[in-house]
Amino acid sequence: MTIPSVRKLMVIGVGVGDPDFVTVQAVNALNAVDVFFVLDKGPAAADLARARQAICEKFITHDRYRTVTVTDPVRDRGAADYPDAVRRWRDERAERLEKVIDAELDAHGVGGFLVWGDPSLYDGTIRVIETIIDRGALTVDYEVIPGISSVQALAARHRIAVNRVAGAVHVTTGRRISQGLPDDADDVVVMLDADLACAAYRDEDIDIYWGAYLGTADEILVAGRLGEVIDHIAQTRADLRQRKGWIMDTYLLRRHPVPPFQ
Incomplete structure (x- = not known):
């Protein structure tokens, strides 16, 4: 046979x-x-x-x-x-x-x-x-x-947990959040965002944990209130893209206030 x-x-x-x-x-x-x-x-x-x-x-x-x-x-x-x-x-x-x-x-x-x-x-x-x-x-x-994802690396580098107690985590793209943030999750991981769609939410009570070139010698991290750091992130991102010709980044958006049971 x-x-x-x-x-x-x-x-x-x-x-x-x-x-x-x-x-x-x-x-x-x-x-x-x-x-x-x-x-x-x-x-x-x-x-x-x-x-x-x-x-x-x-x-x-x-x-x-x-x-x-x-x-x-x-x-x-x-x-x-x-x-x-x-x-x-x-x-x-x-x-x-x-x-x-x-x-x-x-x-x-x-x-x-x-x-x-x-x-x-x-x-x-x-x-x-x-x-x-x-x-x-x-x-x-x-x-x-399986491999170590950018989401895992991002959380580890910022020394945070992606989820909060009893809270939902939403993983999505820049294309989707440009149409609105999800109502049922206070922690939103955003990938494939070529245009930093999160800038539209700079006036909301949101923290951002951003990272580019995670796990490489060029790794750079920024964290803070979205409205206070988004312009810095945008300029840094543009400079890096110009210098290297490409960029790989991701970020976590975290709404406030923290739920009372935490």
Whole structure:
């Protein structure tokens, strides 16, 4: 009986910048990979490429692996139907990756994707792999290795807990809070906010805990009343983006007053 060939894919969360965030489970997964597939996002992401390479050099104990780079398709960030634009972008990613996995990974080989932070939190790699599986042209299996997320790193660097006693935590995007803050959560973690949508709430009784390039040598933190520090954050963010060509940041908004049972 012929056993069907199944390529194995490892989606490996490697934390946010600091190699010390890489878990033992992730190290074991890194050493199991034959081919790493990397989406090339252009010169602006060169720092991330170097950080990825440094992680591999630090933790992989053999030289049998190799890296295959795939040009990342351009996403239409200004589309009127944003969810549809994301789906089309994801489908194009899946098509490109499907071709290189088929061409570069042996029938019983192990392919790897290094994901910043955690693969389950605002990352599309799992959905892309599911799209490849749904297309039916390749038989693949995959495993997800969790990582230290930017939310965890942000809270640790600011020495806070994300939640308060009996309180809800809402994790969302800048695009969503530009339409209003949630009514049912006093602690709101915001990711993927290219325009600092929180500035619209500068007159409300809110604290902000902000961090950029978390876990790297360029890490910078700002905390305080939103109305008092938002202009400083905006200027700092603009200067950093100009200097480095890219920025990765996230923040927690915390409403006041603190509930009386705390």
